[in-house]
């Protein structure tokens with residue numbers, strides 16, 4: 514089959530045919546692949562696992578975090594209308610279905626790069642401007658707005674990393690796979706969406722005893738306490754049936770947080786462990802055990818002081834009400850030797866960030882020993898669209 518020209522794809526010619534092709538082309542990974550990707554055991558082969566695109570939820574949230582990720586934020590140019598947005602989602606859905614199944618897109622000039630899937634996932638999320646543009650503001654989740662300002666820590670926030678109309682999270686075990694996918698999806702958008710910013714992150718490959726933990730650039734085990742992704746904590750991460758068209762969607766919060774390596778390097782080991790409430794070598798709470806042992810928050814030392822400091826990040830971040838939970842899926846960044854060049858792309862997913870995330874962030878802003886070495890420079894909130902049902906494209910119900 515000869516590939517149609519890029520203009521034909523973007524221009525909408527033959528789109529009906531395209532979505533039909535998407536259906537035919539993306540089911541070949543077989544059932545159960547996505548499920549098998551959750552909680553990957555150590556040493557799992559990561560070269561060629563393809564995903565079934567269609568389903569109630571998008572991939573890239575419940576999957577064990579891949580080693581490389583990029584977040585690409587787009588704005589919708591003024592001239593772009595509702596029908597253009599629909600067309601963009603149709604083309605992206607088709608492209609993502611193909612790429613995550615291990616084949617090039619219809620306009621792919623380097624389809625060989627798509628063959629090694631490397632656990633590729635693409636997650637499509639939208640901002641308030643997306644709903645305005647398609648005349649569906651009333652359907653936007655009520656929490657879809659910038660986070661409130663946290664005065665104690667937000668002084669250096671830069672609009673450069675603020676929320677936009679659309680955002681793609683692309684993740685895979687190979688940086689080349691991520692790069693190829695990014696290029697395909699930006700090219701496919703053409704003039705329908707303009708890139709506003711790109712954030713790139715990395716973490717250790719999945720072969721860890723506990724799938725969520727990586728070592729961040731402070732050397733800490735990061736990701737120990739997280740909701741369970743295979744069912745038990747669904748209500749923490751995903752919008753439920755009461756969310757109507759948004760059931761199966763989620764919120765994605767992206768905070769770009771600088772980690773000041775120079776001042777961290779000057780802190781002694783005691784101060785570093787005290788700031789977290791956990792040991793650096795094995796991630797165990799300072800009250801003993803191993804990484805997964807619950808902390809003893811009441812334990813006192815010989816002088817009567819709490820073993821886990823009242824300002825320790827772990828103590829401040831713990832839920833103080835059952836709803837104060839969210840899935841953390843952070844990545845390190847190291848983009849330059851500038852003072853802001855190193856840190857964490859802190860990414861959290863939950864059903865309602867105002868209710869679940871904001872109280873925790875507020876507590877950390879008020880007092881968290883880690884704030885001595887970290888400060889946010891970016892903050893964005895997006896709604897992750899629910900998955901596309903068989904034969905549909907992402908967000909289709911909004912265009913009915």
Ligand code: HEM
Pocket residue numbers: 729731733734735736737738739768770771772789791826827830831832841856857859870873874877883887
């Ligand atoms: C550069 C910034 C940050 C670093 C380096 C960092 C690092 C860590 C580390 C090492 C842990 C302990 C191990 C674990 O359970 O994962 C932890 C726990 C946690 N962090 Fe952070 N974190 C950062 C920012 C944040 C932010 C912005 C939030 C949310 C607003 C947050 C929320 C949490 C939560 C909820 C826990 C688990 C607490 C528990 O229940 O034990 N962190 N973080």
